[in-house]
Amino acid sequence: MPNIAPCCLTHGPRAGKLPVVHAPSDSQGRQAFAPDSRQAWVRLALALVIGSIGSVGMWSVVVVLPGVQAEFGASRGDVSLAFTFTMLGFGLGGVAAGKITDRLGIVVAIGLSIGFLGVAYVAAGLSTTLWQFIAVYFLIGLGTSATFAPLMAEVSHWFERYRGLAVTIVASGNYVGGTIWPPLVNWGVQLAGWRTTHIAVGIFCAVTMTMVLLLLRAQIGGATRRDHENAPPPRVDLRLSNNTLTALLCIASVSCCVAMAMPQVHIVAYCGDLGYGVARGAEMLSLMMAFGIVSRIGSGFLADRIGGVRTLMIGSVAQGFALLFYLFFDSLSSLYIISAMFGLFQGGIVPSYAIIVRESMPASEAATRVGIVILASVVGMSFGGWVSGVIFDATGSYAAAFLNGLLWNALNITIGAGLLLRARQRLAMASTT
Incomplete structure (x- = not known):
């Protein structure tokens, strides 16, 4: 019978305290990263900011639908395809960004997403036909994707005792964005129109997310650093492949x-x-x-x-x-x-x-x-x-x-x-x- 990871017995009211884990040192004698440390919480805060900003792609299209429909003289169904393409890009992009994260690290994955997000929003503002606008929102979905599923997976490597809390906090970035972005986008549309608003959102996201990503890179220790290499092993055995x-x-x-x-x-x-x-x-x-x-x-x-x-x-x-x-x-x-x-x-x-x-x-x-x-x-x-x-x-x-x-x-x-x-x-x- 295969051994069951001891950590799988730690859930529940009779669970004992997790042992104190001392951070190891790397080959140059520097202290390596320790799960649940102050540094882990700093990383989590930066990840939450990135997720909250990057989630704009999930919410902006809902706000601008009436204005886009009026300008192009299209049906509500046709314009709504932009949301469908956003979700398609978001879902497929999450898988691709996940593979990039596993191989090259989260910094590279989010860096690529920032590029997609910034360029796509500017392109949406400059689109001359409805179908260009809809196609560009597929790229916006790709740009948003790395700020959700891959980021949740990455955060799980930074925590052991508080892993569940950390994963749900960074996942809340999507809802934080859903609370903040719609009124901001609506204000921009009322003030300057949907085209200018898209261009402004693209520039804002590219600049702010890059700044926060550089801070996260400094905390992680490199653009291609893969935290899963030293992450704690699985704690539950379900006897399934x-x-x-x-x-x-x-x-x-x-x-x-x-x-x-x-x-x-x-x-x-x-x-x-x-x-x-x-x-x-x-x-x-x-x-x-x-x-x-x-x-x-x-x-x-x-x-x-x-x-x-x-x-x-x-x-x-x-x-x-x-x-x-x-x-x-x-x-x-x-x-x-x-x-x-x-x-x-x-x-x-x-x-x-x-x-x-x-x-x-x-x-x-x-x-x-x-x-x-x-x-x-x-x-x-x-x-x-x-x-x-x-x-x-x-x-x-x-x-x-x-x-x-x-x-x-x-x-x-x-x-x-x-x-x-x-x-x-x-x-x-x-x-x-």
Whole structure:
């Protein structure tokens, strides 16, 4: 019977304290990097800033859609393809940036992303046709990609005791950006138009992200420094091959994000259909994102105590309950409350996949594997938003769409439960040896 990594027994109320790890010295006698150190927290702060700035690519297109539609005289569906191309670039770019991170380091990956982001935003502002604008947003998605999945994987190498918290903090950069960027972009559009705003965003991102990246490079110690070379080993053995576990996490990620997309993509339209107005729906969406930040950080604390699989299960079950409430309550006050609940429940689910990857797989593959799983989540969000609209068109109501989300969420829970049972079996087998 293969040995089980001792760290896999550290989760739970009876877990003992982790041993104090003294930083080793390198070949020149200098003190090497130590996980959970002050330097690790400095790196995390810089990574959060990079993620918050770089996530602009996920939010700007939503704000500029009406202005772009009016200028090019296009349909709302045609202009919305820019968001689809953004998500496609974001998902595929996450895998590519993950491979670059595993081989050359996070500094190189983010440096390339900064180049894509800066050039693409300027090109978007100079686009002369709608299809140029849409194609450029694929490059914007590529530029945004390294600031999420690869950055989460990289941060996981800097921490041991507080790994879950660190991963969820850097993942919150996406929600921080979702809170800050939309009003800034809207202000720019109202003041100078969408073209000038795009050019200004591109220049701002290129300059500020480069400055922060140089600070991070100094903390890491080189452009091609790969932190996974000295990262702690996996702490959980699920008796699954890396490819099998990755496939299961991808299916779970698609499932949870199909369910997640229903309220996130359609809450504004839903409120309009109920007669409350789209402004109320926008407020609910903002409330959802704000509580999502709380959820992500809270799930990090939880994962450090009970592990990534258990945290995934709690978030998935809670998300299912929130979706169920949408089926039975549709008053204005109840929708505000349920939207806040939904944000509080779902925010930690996607980062849990990154934590599970890092707990169960070699550090040298972490960024690539996390990128693949995040790509699956992008597919789930894209499909979930689309299929919910199709169901509404077919039924004239969002009730069936919420039910569809519940069924997909049940598949996610089933996979999580299977992984949890395997983890418990491993713990039981370890206790008898």
